[in-house]
Amino acid sequence: ENVYKRDFSAPTLEDHFNKTILPKVMQVKNFGRSGRTKYTHLVDQDTTSFDSAWGQDNP
Numbered sequence: 001e002n003v004y005k006r007d008f009s010a011p012t013l014e015d016h017f018n019k020t021i022l023p024k025v026m027q028v029k030n031f032g033r034s035g036r037t038k039y040t041h042l043v044d045q046d047t048t049s050f051d052s053a054w055g056q057d058n059p
Contacts, residue, residue, distance in 0.1 A: 019027045 025031075
């Protein structure tokens with residue numbers, strides 16, 4: 001039958017266009033939907049500066 005001949009690896013809806021041209025924020029799955037968290041991981045947001053006065057070992 002026709003069901004058995006389908007290509008299940010074919011792109012669907014969101015996969016039809018190249019997401020690399022979008023800004024990094026918009027490259028996530030389900031962007032703008034409720035339930036989508038703002039940040040993917042805190043490593044991307046790390047602003048630690050180890051050469052600051054608070055990060056030195058010397059008293």
